Amino acid sequence: MNTYTLPNEKGHYGIFGGRFVPETLMKAVIELNEAYEEAKNDSSFQAEISRLLKEYVGRETPLYFAENLTKHAGGANIYLKREDLNHTGAHKINNAIGQALLAVRMGKRRIVAETGAGQHGVATATVCALLNLDCIIFMGEEDIKRQSLNVFRMELLGAKVVGVTSGSATLKDAVNEALRYWVANVDDTHYLLGSVMGPHPFPVIVRDFQSVIGKETKAQFLERNGCLPEAVVACIGGGSNAMGMFYPFIEDETVQLFGVEAAGAGVETDFHAASLTKGKPGVLHGALMYLLQTDDGQVQEAHSISAGLDYPGVGPEHSYLKDSGRASYFSITDHEALDAFQLLSKLEGIIPALESAHAVAYAIKLAGEMEKTENIVVCLSGRGDKDVDTVKARIEGGK
Amino acid sequence: MNRIEKAFSLLKENNKKAFVPYIMAGDGGLEVLVDRLVLLERFGATAIEVGVPFSDPVADGPTIQQAGLRALENGTTLKEIISVLEKAREVVTIPIILMTYLNPIYAYGINEFVKDIRQAGVDGCIIPDLPIEEEEMIAPQLEEVQLELIRLVTLTTPLERIKTIASKGRGFLYMVTVKGITGERKEYDEQLYQFLQLVKQVSPIPVMAGFGISNKHQISEITAYCDGVIVGSKVVDLFEQDDLGELENLMSIFKQESNIM
Numbered sequence: 001m002n003t004y005t006l007p008n009e010k011g012h013y014g015i016f017g018g019r020f021v022p023e024t025l026m027k028a029v030i031e032l033n034e035a036y037e038e039a040k041n042d043s044s045f046q047a048e049i050s051r052l053l054k055e056y057v058g059r060e061t062p063l064y065f066a067e068n069l070t071k072h073a074g075g076a077n078i079y080l081k082r083e084d085l086n087h088t089g090a091h092k093i094n095n096a097i098g099q100a101l102l103a104v105r106m107g108k109r110r111i112v113a114e115t116g117a118g119q120h121g122v123a124t125a126t127v128c129a130l131l132n133l134d135c136i137i138f139m140g141e142e143d144i145k146r147q148s149l150n151v152f153r154m155e156l157l158g159a160k161v162v163g164v165t166s167g168s169a170t171l172k173d174a175v176n177e178a179l180r181y182w183v184a185n186v187d188d189t190h191y192l193l194g195s196v197m198g199p200h201p202f203p204v205i206v207r208d209f210q211s212v213i214g215k216e217t218k219a220q221f222l223e224r225n226g227c228l229p230e231a232v233v234a235c236i237g238g239g240s241n242a243m244g245m246f247y248p249f250i251e252d253e254t255v256q257l258f259g260v261e262a263a264g265a266g267v268e269t270d271f272h273a274a275s276l277t278k279g280k281p282g283v284l285h286g287a288l289m290y291l292l293q294t295d296d297g298q299v300q301e302a303h304s305i306s307a308g309l310d311y312p313g314v315g316p317e318h319s320y321l322k323d324s325g326r327a328s329y330f331s332i333t334d335h336e337a338l339d340a341f342q343l344l345s346k347l348e349g350i351i352p353a354l355e356s357a358h359a360v361a362y363a364i365k366l367a368g369e370m371e372k373t374e375n376i377v378v379c380l381s382g383r384g385d386k387d388v389d390t391v392k393a394r395i396e397g398g399k
Numbered sequence: 400m401n402r403i404e405k406a407f408s409l410l411k412e413n414n415k416k417a418f419v420p421y422i423m424a425g426d427g428g429l430e431v432l433v434d435r436l437v438l439l440e441r442f443g444a445t446a447i448e449v450g451v452p453f454s455d456p457v458a459d460g461p462t463i464q465q466a467g468l469r470a471l472e473n474g475t476t477l478k479e480i481i482s483v484l485e486k487a488r489e490v491v492t493i494p495i496i497l498m499t500y501l502n503p504i505y506a507y508g509i510n511e512f513v514k515d516i517r518q519a520g521v522d523g524c525i526i527p528d529l530p531i532e533e534e535e536m537i538a539p540q541l542e543e544v545q546l547e548l549i550r551l552v553t554l555t556t557p558l559e560r561i562k563t564i565a566s567k568g569r570g571f572l573y574m575v576t577v578k579g580i581t582g583e584r585k586e587y588d589e590q591l592y593q594f595l596q597l598v599k600q601v602s603p604i605p606v607m608a609g610f611g612i613s614n615k616h617q618i619s620e621i622t623a624y625c626d627g628v629i630v631g632s633k634v635v636d637l638f639e640q641d642d643l644g645e646l647e648n649l650m651s652i653f654k655q656e657s658n659i660m
């Protein structure tokens with residue numbers, strides 16, 4: 001493969017990406033790009049991020065050989081990159097810290113963000129507490145009901161949580177409201193977008209801040225085994241943990257990249273979130289990307305047991321990697337994810353987030369098809385404490 | 400000269416300001432669209448913006464969001480809107496401008512869309528989520544068949560960028576009067592009037608102000624600094640409440656022979 005340099009200066013990844021936002025936001029989006037380009041090359045900025053990631057977040061996170069799971073799968077060795085051990089319990093904080101420091105650098109003391117399950121909201125509220133920034137989180141009313149404990153967490157951290165009732169009252173609508181809020185308050189507010197989506201430069205910024213996952217994995221794996229893994233696997237909603245895992249491996253042709261979407265009740269039904277498997281290219285929230293939509297271009301609602309994967313689009317870079325063939329994308333149903341959730345808990349004593357359980361479920365299948373000498377690293381993007389109520393209800397309901 | 404340019408040059412000759420109402424296609428059912436367009440022309444509209452409903456209208460406030468949802472619940476599609484506009488063209492003489500987010504056009508197929516709206520007698524498009532950086536995907540096709548892409552400038556657009564946008568502009572320049580989304584506003588930022596003057600100075604084409612305008616007082620204040628106003632949420636509301644008397648009243652100053660205030 002040639003050197004990978006995407007996106008281009010307009011934020012395009014092939015036909016995907018771009019800056020499809022109202023003119024009111026263009027100044028902010030252009031300024032953010034300039035500020036980020038400058039910060040990226042400023043060693044004191046990078047040093048401050050590294051310090052917080054080490055001392056506050058607890059990085060580096062372990063790369064753990066899951067021996068019991070490997071035996072169960074009966075094929076390739078399965079390793080887990082333990083992003084669940086980060087402060088706040090998921091990979092989301094990697095990006096929240098970077099963007100909040102960038103906002104401070106730009107003189108913006110107010111942060112607005114969207115959240116689905118509440119993981120990105122909690123990470124954002126946490127960093128805002130740390131850096132003494134005003135924090136407003138938009139969250140769909142449906143998600144507020146599903147994740148009431150996370151709402152309380154955010155409020156405890158000093159954030160204002162605003163319920164969104166428009167549309168389907170889930171993550172997509174929370175992004176709409178956060179964008180509307182940003183349009184109205186753009187002078188003093190930074191939009192701390194939580195995934196590798198939205199207008200350029202957000203997909204680049206989030207990818208870069210999350211790349212710490214893949215960089216550490218690569219170094220840890222090399223040190224332990226003297227080679228690179230044959231495959232890495234990560235779940236995909238918007239796609240931030242996957243992009244953070246994939247990006248440092250993108251030029252290593254021998255490493256296969258697997259993204260796992262939520263198939264919900266099944267991709268043959270209307271109740272899934274498999275944008276790459278079942279969607280068509282379209283424009284939403286500032287970017288051209290694979291999108292679940294009707295023939296008339298109306299965006300459809302996504303469905304998944306995992307609120308963090310419940311989004312009808314997927315980052316533009318994943319859209320590009322799918323079309324270019326560099327990464328492969330598969331989907332896992334609610335049912336399969338629930339099984340993997342319980343299996344990992346019992347076999348390894350690790351309760352994964354339902355999002356991450358999708359990646360685990362696919363890795364088990366994949367391992368079975370690979371040689372025992374080969375290796376897979378799964379990005380275990382978050383911990384499952386937030387999901388035990390949901391899982392309990394599903395298991396008891398299924399009895 | 401196309402219909403939009405003609406309409407504005409006629410206004411200029413007569414020392415008049417423009418009034419462009421916005422309505423949501425399919426709100427109240429697509430069957431009322433032609434009648435509403437005819438009525439707006441009779442009340443003195445210079446041109447009409449016809450909104451295409453979209454599931455995720457990020458530039459719009461509650462009034463237009465709700466109107467869009469009602470239209471979608473009625474099963475409204477872009478294809479049907481275009482075919483109704485083709486019929487409307489037989490009885491409506493003023494310019495018709497489609498206001499649509501990009502995705503319905505993208506799903507329709509850009510070349511197909513341009514061909515079909517031209518065939519239907521539509522005069523131009525406003526695409527609120529298409530900044531000049533991305534317009535190459537549709538602007539050349541529109542230009543080729545002399546359809547106007549109406550571009551927007553806002554209170555956050557820097558002067559140099561305003562000049563760039565205005566110089567590309569065709570038809571008129573849409574000046575967004577608030578930092579925010581569509582919907583009624585009680586008052587405007589003090590900078591607005593200075594800003595309008597500035598935009599008016601640098602724009603080679605007429606400047607129309609829109610977002611938040613809902614009463615005669617605002618209209619007379621704002622039109623002192625530009626070529627006319629676009630009124631959306633208020634018009635949508637008045638149709639929804641079926642208060643046509645108030646709509647006629649709001650537009651009455653534009654029916655007078657000379658309405659320079």
